[in-house]
Amino acid sequence: MNPYLEILRPGNAVMAVIAIFLMAIISGKFTFEVLMAAVVVFLVTGAGNSINDYFDHKIDAINKPQRPIPSGRISLKGALVYSISLFAVGIIIAFAINLLLGIIALSSSLLMIYYARDLKTKCLIGNLSISFLTGLCFVFGGIAVEQIAVSIYLGFYAFLMTMAREIVKDMEDQEGDKEEGATTLPIVYGNRISSLLAALFMIIASVTSPILYFMGVFSVFYLPVLFLAIVIFLYSAMSILKDQSMENSGKISKRIKLGMAITFVAFAVGSPFLWSLLVK
Ligand SMILES: CC(C)=CCC/C(C)=C/CC/C(C)=C/CC/C(C)=C/COC[C@H](O)COP(=O)(O)O
Numbered sequence: 655m656n657p658y659l660e661i662l663r664p665g666n667a668v669m670a671v672i673a674i675f676l677m678a679i680i681s682g683k684f685t686f687e688v689l690m691a692a693v694v695v696f697l698v699t700g701a702g703n704s705i706n707d708y709f710d711h712k713i714d715a716i717n718k719p720q721r722p723i724p725s726g727r728i729s730l731k732g733a734l735v736y737s738i739s740l741f742a743v744g745i746i747i748a749f750a751i752n753l754l755l756g757i758i759a760l761s762s763s764l765l766m767i768y769y770a771r772d773l774k775t776k777c778l779i780g781n782l783s784i785s786f787l788t789g790l791c792f793v794f795g796g797i798a799v800e801q802i803a804v805s806i807y808l809g810f811y812a813f814l815m816t817m818a819r820e821i822v823k824d825m826e827d828q829e830g831d832k833e834e835g836a837t838t839l840p841i842v843y844g845n846r847i848s849s850l851l852a853a854l855f856m857i858i859a860s861v862t863s864p865i866l867y868f869m870g871v872f873s874v875f876y877l878p879v880l881f882l883a884i885v886i887f888l889y890s891a892m893s894i895l896k897d898q899s900m901e902n903s904g905k906i907s908k909r910i911k912l913g914m915a916i917t918f919v920a921f922a923v924g925s926p927f928l929w930s931l932l933v934k
């Protein structure tokens with residue numbers, strides 16, 4: 655893959671864009687502003703991933719040497735200029751849509767830079783920052799389609815599940831993080847406490863997520879697909895409680911991401927607007 659595409663972590667950026675399109679499906683609003691909001695989220699998420707690799711190049715040389723910067727396919731300066739340029743274009747487009755989205759894009763960008771430079775090595779505050787930004791993605795889409803309340807519900811669940819995944823990722827990365835003097839949750843409180851907290855976030859999100867059906871946000875078609883995701887999340891919770899090894903943490907991190915993708919399908923399939931299109 656082209657290193658300038660790879661450093662964006664297109665999988666993450668596309669997932670973030672899907673969150674915007676899910677809000678469009680739920681609201682039934684597919685406007686040019688929504689498309690532009692999706693472009694902003696792709697650019698800003700990609701920029702966040704790039705600046706993260708810029709600041710992480712020493713840790714990544716230990717944990718993930720195949721990434722574009724440690725592998726020498728992108729220079730350190732090139733990654734910085736590329737990331738700042740992507741942030742700038744995303745923020746300009748966001749302000750062109752409206753003031754609120756511009757302010758959110760600007761503040762999210764600054765928080766991602768602050769996270770990548772300082773917060774990520776801090777116990778829990780780094781996880782809270784990334785999880786907040788991930789949840790904010792839905793709200794960004796909710797503002798673009800004027801469905802803010804629903805977007806906050808979905809953003810809350812994205813926050814909970816990302817908290818779980820970030821803690822599991824810190825368990826996986828703790829050797830390299832230790833080298834850099836990071837004080838992440840597993841380094842400060844150990845794997846046992848970290849696995850309990852990650853499992854708690856997964857269980858709370860899974861057990862309460864059907865409420866979106868009972869609240870009338872989604873139709874009954876939401877439930878069977880959500881059930882598949884819940885099985886994955888609860889299995890992941892049990893697994894990380896049993897085995898906190900770096901190898902299993904890596905597996906569970908990927909499994910949670912699979913569960914997130916299935917949840918996206920549940921949100922789409924459960925959207926009354928989608929069925930109204932099919933029934934017409
Ligand atoms: C039970 C329930 C309703 C759960 C909801 C879970 C859900 C729908 C989460 C959505 C999360 C989301 C919008 C993700 C988009 C982009 C993303 C993956 C953000 C977080 O990534 C940061 C992470 O540290 C990147 O690391 P990696 O994936 O290993 O490159």
Ligand SMILES: CC(C)=CCC/C(C)=C/CC/C(C)=C/CC/C(C)=C/COP(=O)(O)OP(=O)(O)O
Pocket residue numbers: 666670694695698699702703706710758759762766774784787788790791794823827
């Ligand atoms: C609301 C707007 C305008 C955008 C939202 C942007 C989104 C979805 C942000 C979600 C969080 C995200 C994708 C941040 C990018 C930075 C990043 C990859 C953090 C995780 O990095 P590390 O903690 O170093 O983990 P890695 O080992 O994967 O590098």
Ligand SMILES: [Mg+2]
Pocket residue numbers: 706707710
């Ligand atoms: Mg990193």
